[in-house]
Amino acid sequence: MTTIRDVAKKAGVSVATVSRFLNGNGYVSQEAAIAVKAAVEELNYELNTVARSLSTKKSNLIGLILPDITNPFFPELARAVEDVALTYGYTVVLCNSDEDPKKEKNYIETLKKKYIAGFIVTSNQLDAPHYANLKLPVVALDRVINEQIPTVVSNNRQGGFMGAQALVDRGSKNLLFLRGPEDFGSANDRYIGFKDAMERNSVAYETVFCPFHFAESESIVEKILQDNKDIDGIFASSDVQAAGALKAAHNLGLAVPKDLQIIGFDGISMGEMMTPALTTIAQDIYKMGAIAARVLIKQIEGQPIDNFMNEIPVSLVVRGTTKGAVT
Amino acid sequence: MTTIRDVAKKAGVSVATVSRFLNGNGYVSQEAAIAVKAAVEELNYELNTVARSLSTKKSNLIGLILPDITNPFFPELARAVEDVALTYGYTVVLCNSDEDPKKEKNYIETLKKKYIAGFIVTSNQLDAPHYANLKLPVVALDRVINEQIPTVVSNNRQGGFMGAQALVDRGSKNLLFLRGPEDFGSANDRYIGFKDAMERNSVAYETVFCPFHFAESESIVEKILQDNKDIDGIFASSDVQAAGALKAAHNLGLAVPKDLQIIGFDGISMGEMMTPALTTIAQDIYKMGAIAARVLIKQIEGQPIDNFMNEIPVSLVVRGTTKGAVT
DNA sequence: ATATTATGTGTAACCGGTTACACATTACAG
DNA sequence: CTGTAATGTGTAACCGGTTACACATAATAT
Incomplete structure (x- = not known):
C-alpha cells in the first residue's frame, strides 16, 4: 500500500x-x-480513510436508523438516502433497530466509536433527549424529535385530511380510521387531519390503534368489520395497515370498493401490486430521503441550515380501492 | 476519551x-x-476500533451486497444476516447495488479501504473472478460464484420441480413458466427443475424470460395470457413476478385459482398480503441469511469451513392461488 | 527602508491502538 | 545443578494519516 x-x-x-x-x-x-x-x-x-479518521476523529459514514427494514416504506427511503449520500462521498450504514431500543443504542454506540459523521433517524424507539445529547449532527426523518433537530416530514395533517375527505367525497358514510402507534407523532398528525375533516363533514366514524404490521392489521380490522357492518370506508395511517384491511375485507367477502372503500398512507410501490390497487395518500418518499441526506450533510460540513422544518406535500393517488371521484 | x-x-x-x-x-x-x-x-x-483497525488492518465490518433493496426478499435476508452478525460482534454494512456494477464496485472499493472483514454477495452484477480476486472472505448467498467460494443457496432445482408438479397435481394442463434473469444461476436451476417435472408429465408449457420486477412481470404476463387463452397455470421464479402475474390475471378478469393457478418462488411475507394469498415455493430466508453470516464469520476468524455448499431445502406453501391439493 | 502580512514548506508530535523483541523469572527435564 | 521451555512484562516502533508550530521568503504597507 x-x-x-x-x-x-x-x-x-x-x-x-x-x-x-x-x-x-x-x-x-x-x-x-x-x-x-x-x-x-x-x-x-x-x-487511507481509517488513518484519517483516527487522526481527525471524523469519518464519511452516515447512519440511517430504521425501525423495521421489512416495511417496504423504509427500504424505499433508504434507497434515496443512499443515492444522495453516495454522490457526496458518504457511505450509509443501515441500522435496522427492529423496534428494539437496545439494538438501536448498540448501533449508535458502535458507530459513534467509528466516528460516524451523523445520523438520520426514522425510528422512535429512544426518547428525544437521547438523540439530542448525541453531540452529533442528526436529522429526523418521517418524525419530529424536537425543534433543534432538522426535520423532514410529510405534511401529515394535510394527508390525514385529504384521505378522510376523499372517502367522504366518494360516498363513504361510516368511516374507520386506523391510527398508528400511539407514540409516533407523524401518525398522530395524520389523525388530527382526519379529525379535522370529520368535523367538517357529518359522517359517523370510529378509530382504533393498530401497529404498522400486516397481520395485526388484518385481524384487528376483520374483527371490527364483523362487529360493525355499517363501515363503508377505511382510512389507514399506513399502506401496510391498508393491505391488512384489504385482506380482511376479502376474507369477509366484502366488495372493494363497492361495499367498502380503503385508502392507505405512504405510497409504497407495493400498493400497486394489490388487487384492487391501493388508493393512498402518497408521501414523496424519494424526496424525503434525498432532502434528509442533504440536510444532514450540510450540517456535517458546517453549512448553514436554512430551514429546520421541511414539510413535504403529499398527494392523493387514486387507484382501485376507492370509487371514481364524485365531483 | x-x-x-x-x-x-x-x-x-x-x-x-x-x-x-x-x-x-x-x-x-x-x-x-x-x-x-x-x-x-x-x-x-x-x-477505539478505528485505531485498532489502522494497526491490525482488520475491522468488524461485514458487507452485504444486495442487488435491489426494494425487492422484499432482500430486506428479509438482510435482517437475518444482521441478527447473526450482531451476536458475533460484527456490524453489517448494507450495500444496495441497484443492479449497477459501478455502484457495486464503488462499494467494494470503499469498504476494502476500511479494512472490511468480508462480504456476503447476493448480487450478480460482477463476474466471478472479480469476487474471487478480492483477497477477502466472501460468501455467495442465493447464488453460486464458484466452487472455491462458500455458498448458501436454496435447493432451487428441487423447488422448480415441486412448483411445477404442484400445478400439475392440481389440474393445470397448460403451464407458463416465468424464467428469471438469464445470467442468474439460481433462476436457471429453478428452470431446470421445472423442465424435469415437465418431462415426467405430459402437459403443454411455454416459458418466458422476465425480470424480477412487478410492473414488467404484469405486462409480460398480461400479453401472454391474452395471446394464449389456454394457460391455466403459472409458475414464477420469484414472488414479485408472481404478484405481477396475479395482477395481470385480475386485469383480464381471470378467476384465480379457478381459471388460472399461480405459484411463486421465495416465500416473502408479501405473499400473504395478496388476494388470494400467494401459493409459493418458500425458501427458508432467515436460515439462508443466518448460515451465510455464520459461514462468513468462520472464514474471517480462520475456522475451518466444513462444507462449501449449503443447500437449504425449500417447501411448498399452499395458499390461495392454487386449488386444494388433488391427492 | 523597515514593518507587516501573505505565501509556502518541513519537522515532529499526535490520534489510539498492536506487537516484535528484549529481558526477566519460574518450572521442569535430564 | 544446569539447560531449556514456559510464563510474564515493558519499551518502542509502527499503522497512515493530520496539523501546530517554527521558519523562510516574497509582497505590500508605512
Missing part, C-alpha cells in the same frame, strides 16, 4: 504539503501541487 | 499488557489481569 510518505518522497516535498494538497487547505504552491498530483497518479495513491 | 495508556497507568502495567489482556492473547498474569480489569471498569474504558 502506498502511503502519503511515498508520495511525498516521489514528489520531493514533505508529507504536510501532500496532505495540504489532498485536502485543499493551507498553502500549496502551483509547483508543489503539480509534483504531488503527478506522484499521486504515478503511484496510484489512495488515501 | 480514555485510552489504553490511561488504563495502563492506572493499573500499573504497560500498554502491552493491557492490550494482551483485552485481546486475550499472549501471557498475562492473574495479578495483572485483575488490575487491568479493575482499571478498565473504573475508567469506563472502551477500545
Whole structure:
C-alpha cells in the first residue's frame, strides 16, 4: 500500500504539503501541487480513510436508523438516502433497530466509536433527549424529535385530511380510521387531519390503534368489520395497515370498493401490486430521503441550515380501492 | 476519551499488557489481569476500533451486497444476516447495488479501504473472478460464484420441480413458466427443475424470460395470457413476478385459482398480503441469511469451513392461488 | 527602508491502538 | 545443578494519516 510518505518522497516535498494538497487547505504552491498530483497518479495513491479518521476523529459514514427494514416504506427511503449520500462521498450504514431500543443504542454506540459523521433517524424507539445529547449532527426523518433537530416530514395533517375527505367525497358514510402507534407523532398528525375533516363533514366514524404490521392489521380490522357492518370506508395511517384491511375485507367477502372503500398512507410501490390497487395518500418518499441526506450533510460540513422544518406535500393517488371521484 | 495508556497507568502495567489482556492473547498474569480489569471498569474504558483497525488492518465490518433493496426478499435476508452478525460482534454494512456494477464496485472499493472483514454477495452484477480476486472472505448467498467460494443457496432445482408438479397435481394442463434473469444461476436451476417435472408429465408449457420486477412481470404476463387463452397455470421464479402475474390475471378478469393457478418462488411475507394469498415455493430466508453470516464469520476468524455448499431445502406453501391439493 | 502580512514548506508530535523483541523469572527435564 | 521451555512484562516502533508550530521568503504597507 502506498502511503502519503511515498508520495511525498516521489514528489520531493514533505508529507504536510501532500496532505495540504489532498485536502485543499493551507498553502500549496502551483509547483508543489503539480509534483504531488503527478506522484499521486504515478503511484496510484489512495488515501487511507481509517488513518484519517483516527487522526481527525471524523469519518464519511452516515447512519440511517430504521425501525423495521421489512416495511417496504423504509427500504424505499433508504434507497434515496443512499443515492444522495453516495454522490457526496458518504457511505450509509443501515441500522435496522427492529423496534428494539437496545439494538438501536448498540448501533449508535458502535458507530459513534467509528466516528460516524451523523445520523438520520426514522425510528422512535429512544426518547428525544437521547438523540439530542448525541453531540452529533442528526436529522429526523418521517418524525419530529424536537425543534433543534432538522426535520423532514410529510405534511401529515394535510394527508390525514385529504384521505378522510376523499372517502367522504366518494360516498363513504361510516368511516374507520386506523391510527398508528400511539407514540409516533407523524401518525398522530395524520389523525388530527382526519379529525379535522370529520368535523367538517357529518359522517359517523370510529378509530382504533393498530401497529404498522400486516397481520395485526388484518385481524384487528376483520374483527371490527364483523362487529360493525355499517363501515363503508377505511382510512389507514399506513399502506401496510391498508393491505391488512384489504385482506380482511376479502376474507369477509366484502366488495372493494363497492361495499367498502380503503385508502392507505405512504405510497409504497407495493400498493400497486394489490388487487384492487391501493388508493393512498402518497408521501414523496424519494424526496424525503434525498432532502434528509442533504440536510444532514450540510450540517456535517458546517453549512448553514436554512430551514429546520421541511414539510413535504403529499398527494392523493387514486387507484382501485376507492370509487371514481364524485365531483 | 480514555485510552489504553490511561488504563495502563492506572493499573500499573504497560500498554502491552493491557492490550494482551483485552485481546486475550499472549501471557498475562492473574495479578495483572485483575488490575487491568479493575482499571478498565473504573475508567469506563472502551477500545477505539478505528485505531485498532489502522494497526491490525482488520475491522468488524461485514458487507452485504444486495442487488435491489426494494425487492422484499432482500430486506428479509438482510435482517437475518444482521441478527447473526450482531451476536458475533460484527456490524453489517448494507450495500444496495441497484443492479449497477459501478455502484457495486464503488462499494467494494470503499469498504476494502476500511479494512472490511468480508462480504456476503447476493448480487450478480460482477463476474466471478472479480469476487474471487478480492483477497477477502466472501460468501455467495442465493447464488453460486464458484466452487472455491462458500455458498448458501436454496435447493432451487428441487423447488422448480415441486412448483411445477404442484400445478400439475392440481389440474393445470397448460403451464407458463416465468424464467428469471438469464445470467442468474439460481433462476436457471429453478428452470431446470421445472423442465424435469415437465418431462415426467405430459402437459403443454411455454416459458418466458422476465425480470424480477412487478410492473414488467404484469405486462409480460398480461400479453401472454391474452395471446394464449389456454394457460391455466403459472409458475414464477420469484414472488414479485408472481404478484405481477396475479395482477395481470385480475386485469383480464381471470378467476384465480379457478381459471388460472399461480405459484411463486421465495416465500416473502408479501405473499400473504395478496388476494388470494400467494401459493409459493418458500425458501427458508432467515436460515439462508443466518448460515451465510455464520459461514462468513468462520472464514474471517480462520475456522475451518466444513462444507462449501449449503443447500437449504425449500417447501411448498399452499395458499390461495392454487386449488386444494388433488391427492 | 523597515514593518507587516501573505505565501509556502518541513519537522515532529499526535490520534489510539498492536506487537516484535528484549529481558526477566519460574518450572521442569535430564 | 544446569539447560531449556514456559510464563510474564515493558519499551518502542509502527499503522497512515493530520496539523501546530517554527521558519523562510516574497509582497505590500508605512
